[in-house]
Amino acid sequence: MSRTSCIVHEPRQAIAIIRADYYQLMERDTCAAALLNLFEYWANAALAADPNDERPWVGARPIREFEQMLLGISTDKQIRKRLSVLEARRFIQVQTPALRGAAKSYRVMIPEIQQALAGCLTDGRAMGCGHLTNERRLLGSHDQGRIGQMTHKPVVKQPAERRSNNQALKKISQEFKKEEESDSLSFEKSNPMPDALSNNEPQPVHVGTVFYGQRPESVACSQHPVETRRKLGKIAPVHQRLDMVSHGFGQWWVGPGLNDFDENLVQACRNRKRKFQQPDSVSDAKTYINNMLKNEDWGNFALRCEEAEELRERAAHRLATPVRKTQYGNKPRNRSPFVRSEKERHSCALGLARFKVSRGDIARAKAIAQQFGFKLADIGLMQGQIA
Numbered sequence: 001m002s003r004t005s006c007i008v009h010e011p012r013q014a015i016a017i018i019r020a021d022y023y024q025l026m027e028r029d030t031c032a033a034a035l036l037n038l039f040e041y042w043a044n045a046a047l048a049a050d051p052n053d054e055r056p057w058v059g060a061r062p063i064r065e066f067e068q069m070l071l072g073i074s075t076d077k078q079i080r081k082r083l084s085v086l087e088a089r090r091f092i093q094v095q096t097p098a099l100r101g102a103a104k105s106y107r108v109m110i111p112e113i114q115q116a117l118a119g120c121l122t123d124g125r126a127m128g129c130g131h132l133t134n135e136r137r138l139l140g141s142h143d144q145g146r147i148g149q150m151t152h153k154p155v156v157k158q159p160a161e162r163r164s165n166n167q168a169l170k171k172i173s174q175e176f177k178k179e180e181e182s183d184s185l186s187f188e189k190s191n192p193m194p195d196a197l198s199n200n201e202p203q204p205v206h207v208g209t210v211f212y213g214q215r216p217e218s219v220a221c222s223q224h225p226v227e228t229r230r231k232l233g234k235i236a237p238v239h240q241r242l243d244m245v246s247h248g249f250g251q252w253w254v255g256p257g258l259n260d261f262d263e264n265l266v267q268a269c270r271n272r273k274r275k276f277q278q279p280d281s282v283s284d285a286k287t288y289i290n291n292m293l294k295n296e297d298w299g300n301f302a303l304r305c306e307e308a309e310e311l312r313e314r315a316a317h318r319l320a321t322p323v324r325k326t327q328y329g330n331k332p333r334n335r336s337p338f339v340r341s342e343k344e345r346h347s348c349a350l351g352l353a354r355f356k357v358s359r360g361d362i363a364r365a366k367a368i369a370q371q372f373g374f375k376l377a378d379i380g381l382m383q384g385q386i387a
Helices: 020-025 030-049 063-069 076-088 110-126 134-142 167-190 226-235 242-246 263-275 282-294 298-320 342-359 362-372
Strands: 057-060 092-095 105-108 205-207 210-212
Touching: 020 030, 020 110, 030 057, 030 063, 030 076, 030 105, 030 110, 063 076, 076 092, 263 282, 263 298, 282 298, 342 362
Parallel strands: none
Antiparallel strands: 057 105, 092 105, 205 210
């Protein structure tokens, strides 16, 4: 007799499943593993109709359907990236529709997935995947970067290094330090750096109110104890967001105020909040940025920085594109083709006034000429007809 669940759920509801073999196959990527299991679910439904098809098509699937089936564990941008990875590894085949904006169709490559799973299981048994070694157990418990987060901050607090209380050893170590410093100074004096090497020093990078000692995006040190914070202070002096510098995002703070972020980053966050129908003012966007920094949500922050970079590139392309000169000046007019221009209205009014003169309606012709500023001779009125 099959056992029922102790909790009563609504029937036929979506369930997001992450299998362990898919998780290992996709290098601990939860979103990609969940997508593979979703494609397997759709392939099983297709095989129920045609059991002989090894590579069944599962139909057109919009990105919104993926988001709903995965219960919101990943954003649409993350899902698109993982679908590209699955297509590059030949696990799925994507057919672009002829209609622009329509959903793409997907084909599940069952033999390729099965072969990759078999190879992963073989490699896993050879490396001792069935029994966790101390190294793999340490990796699973402390390395947050391998499980989807962008920080390497250890979960367990590490013990402080023990120091000796022997005063004689401390005195000897201080003497050794002084000897090493004097040796290094004498070596530098005897071997000066050539001009060719001294010219290769990195030039300071100016972003906002900060002069960086190296390019801000090249900085990568997620842990920042006292010594690391000193290094960050040398790389980016007067920077008030050292956590952003340590993760390579220091250039998005322009200063001098604590909440003075790059305008493209603020606009990207406003667009994000507007997409979910949330308050999207400038202050709301800056609060959204501060919450990401406070919660160390560096994955989400990296996506917002990518969107800000796209906004910056669009603005640069817009400035580089020359404006088409029109008859109304350098600024193009966004006028409907069904609305007459000022020149066309004057031309039509002049024709109407001349038509009224030909019909003998002199009063109406004079009224039109006075409204549009025409001379009476222009509409065909003689001196005798004016009176």
